Amino acid sequence: MAAVAHEAHGHHDSHGHHEAHGHHEETFVSKYIFSQDHKMIGKQFLMTAVFMGVVAMILSILFRIQLAWPGESSDFLSFFLGETWAPGGIMKEDMYLGLVTIHGTIMVFFLLTGGLSGTFSNLLIPLQIGARDMASGFLNMLSYWFFFLSSVIMLVSLFIETGPASAGWTIYPPLSALPQAIGGSGLGMTLWLLSMTIFVVSSLLGSLNYIVTVLNLRTKGMTMTRMPLTIWAFFVTAILGVLSFPVLVSAVVLLMMDRLAGTSFYLSDIIVGGEMLANHGGSPLLYEHLFWFLGHPEVYIVLLPALGLSSEIISTNSRKPIFGYRAMIGSILAIGFLSFIVWGHHMFVTGMNPFIGSVFVFTTLLIAIPSAVKVFNYITTLWKGSIVLTPAMMFAIGLVSTFITGGVTGIILADSALDISIHDTYFVVAHFHIVMGMSAVFGMFAGVYHWFPKMFGKMLNKRLGYVHFWITIFGAYGVFFPMHFVGLAGAPRRYYDYSAYGEFDTHSHELIMDLNIIITIFSIISALGQLVFLFNFFYSIFRGPKAPQNPWNANSLEWTTPVEHVHGNWPGEIPTVYRWPYDYSKPGAEHDFIPQNVPLAEGEEEH
Amino acid sequence: MESKLMHLIVIVLGVIAIAQLVRVYELSAKLRKEGEHETNSRDNKLNARMMLVFMAFLFLGFIWLMLTYGWTGRGEAASVHGKELDWLLDLNFWIIIIVFFLTNTLLFSFAHKYIRKPGVKAFYFPHDNKLEMVWTVIPAIVLAVIIILGLRSWNKITDEPVKESIRIELFSKQFDWTARYSGEDNVLGKYDYKLTTDNNELALITTNTIDSAIAQMESGVSGIKTLESKLNDRKIMLVPEEREKMVVDLERKTRLLRLLYQMRGHHNPSVDASAWDDIIQKDTLFLCEGKEYEFNFRSKDVIHSAYFPHFRAQMNTVPGLPTRFKFTPDITTKDMRVKRNDDKFNYVLMCNKICGSAHYKMKMIVVVLSKGEYKKWMDGRQSTATFKHNYFPKAEEASSTTAGATGSDSTAVAVVDTLK
Ligand code: HEM
Ligand SMILES: [Cu+2]
Ligand SMILES: [Cu+2]
16 A cells, blocks of 8 residues: 555656766765765764764663672673773772763763754755755765764773763863863863864854755745754754854863963862962853853753654654644744753752842743643644554654653752752753653654665664664663652762762662662663664665655655665755645545645645 | 683674574565565554553552652651752642653553554644643643742742851862851851961961961972972972973962962951851761751862752852852751661761762761750860860860860760760
8 A cells, every 4th residue: 555655656757866876976985985965974973873872872881880789890890991990890980980971971962962963954954845965065074074073082082091081971160170180180071172172063064054954945835834843843953053052162162271271260269189279260150151051952952853853753653744833833943942041940059149040940941831832732643643653653652751751850850949959869860861861862763763764775674673662661761760769869960889878878778779770770671672773773774675765655855755865866856845744644635645745636725 | 802702702693693583574574565664553553552561661660669769768858948848849749740640641542542443544633723722821820830839939948047047167178078167156257268278277267377378388398488499409300391390380379479468468367266266077067956057168179069968958069159058957866867767867968069089978977966965065166176276286285175175075976876
């Protein structure tokens, strides 16, 4: 049935596509390495991100082992860390902090910012708006190579003698400014700052390109209100990135100057390692403001693309239009705007003026409204649908569940009075892992399963996809859900060992120790589950069955391009768009989907 | 080495085996004429059922955690505002738990109920303004309630402390805490980090401490004079880097010395008294039940955070920026031990901002005493262990110092002993 439908709606002509191949003399280097083709660049981002993600995941297993069985010798630790960092198989304290820091940095920036937005913005923006490529293929290529360079530097920093940056992914000074305070603040921190600066360059080049492309290169008929929600999400994400990442650079530059040039932006009245510093007048709060001015939009830079991908996937696989298309756009815009005026909710107990704190309480809780609207719209899209549970669809449903679970705890954290006693505890760790480590990652997986055929022209194995999904959702909930309880028992984050609790509170001590073991076991299970994905991914790239033209019977334009990639995306003319992308199961239509390039039938109304 | 090789071989064989299995599966799928993009109704139904199974796992897991650990793993709040906050937390939790159950139930049951069935077409339902209005307005109202209640508590907690509240300074450094009680006058003596010396760890400002800081800077072990003489001594051979380091060091110290002289010029000796009567206390922080405390936080090196989980209190300590937090402990340690049925229980002050390798060990035991016990302990400290007593140990009669010190220590020990 699907095959019939695709014949009916396929629009490319196969002759054109062979000709297109002939026109371009491509060498291996220009095709696979310094490619300026957005599809190849998207794949490069994905491959790099998968690699970085695996590294960060292994780091997390290392420190989870330390947390569950503190002080016990482990072969696994000595295998990965060696005698220097795990003498006798027991992790060093400094290394614990280094691992946590690099894990967080890689996951937030390299996997979920570079990887998620880099992969799918690149792949989908031109394909879904009907453009032959990005506005500037060259800048796009540079964007990838800067990303690559910054990834390499970040990885190299893991292997230096004084250890990687170890001040947490938020690298608050003075800890991050003073090598006397912690070894990782020496060369490791310098590399971290360098890597992140290059990362921001990459991100800016990418984002500017995405914005320009969306604004200027839409095909005929592709008005802003006919764009798929994916594009809206990428578009707003790119704007957030352009407005907030430069602020991170300014924070980083000032920190570099404090470290290297003896300035006092963040330093005042400090005695460290027995040395009285002459710096006076700086304030770490300045850094915190600058960092979170990026930091909070950043969490939405991570989440919005995932929400965009899942909107598309849920609509397609429910065979229903996304419910409340305009409200969804409105929510994306509202979230984008509000995310710039809530950063202070990370600073309620930093010494910031409590009145300013209350303003941030207000703005932060406002953000919950558009978030709630999105959740209800997803659920209503499922209602009375004709749901096809592809692996992508299942991950998208998982995303909605985790977005709820992680979002509601945000409400508690945003209440400054309540945040006093849970700030910086495992409750926060639970909150942001459920929204980032689960929701955003699920969005990324959903995207990979759904657009794999478009990326590689092959199909992933769906059974392995199911197995992967179920292990991941059971496992990851098992990891992050109990963390709420660890946090409510009063356990601060970034502790190397919680045994000290035994000295004063047996009840909390038992709770924390027990749950830490449960959490570590679940995390090992989830990590092994990812092997299923990795196998499926690489195996299918080479040996997977060939993808059909429009495997999911979807409406958006990317499925009108030929399976084999061609330069310029469409061998012939770029299709014209006549309708929104969500005409699924429209009454009176012959099929349960009508691609965007099909003209309105006589007497048919646009949605 | 060999075992690593074996592991490697096993892994490679495992991957090959899986690849073969997948191959077989793909061949059979081909025979069935089913592509990877098609979802047959058996898979669809199975996964839909799994959605319900998963929902049950999620909900039961949550209920189990709730029943086993509860959301107050920290136990009952031991401060006045903490009780109010726990009430507020309960309320907020009930709201979000209802939302959590409701929306997750809808999500998973729809994902189960509305899976594709032969002959049933999806319902074309692109939008509905009324519905969307409902779920914009209801969350907005609920959030308004949450905001109003939350800010009411927040304002109370962060308001100015009452006049008679007891002032204590908590001084943090890698990796321990030191408390300083404001003494008889309830005024904390002023401090300046440049005055830090071995016998003035908290850098309190008095005429004497300024003088001795100047002396140390000028002619201490690594003071300016020593540095200068080393640099000018032709007999000492210095590696260029070392010389450069010493020059920078000298510059910094000269600058600090200039500031110290300035400080001496402006110093008003009449404020000395407020520092001399302060009481410096390590290891254990003693508090009095029912008294409001104003804590003033300070850090010597990096940011730390003074986290009192049982009192629902927390504030960062920031180098160069004094911060404050006030609370009133209202359950003594003894009573709490009975309540928690744990005779080794103690309140604690922990560091809750990453601050270096031993961050996880940076803590101080907190003991809440009844009014009588506290007075007894405090009187002992005031008569023997003020900053003045410690700074001039020899100025007093040797016999009385030792007697006093043991006296005060033994009261503290006695108090702690009764708690054990
Ligand atoms: C309803 C929406 C949300 C609200 C009200 C909210 C609120 C908050 C608040 C108040 C904090 C600070 C907690 C503390 O440090 O004590 C926080 C932390 C955090 N949130 Fe959210 N959040 C929401 C959604 C999200 C989303 C969607 C993401 C990411 C995809 C996210 C990621 C994070 C991260 C990473 C942190 C911790 C950063 C750190 O300290 O390392 N949040 N959230
Ligand atoms: Cu935030
Ligand atoms: Cu600390």
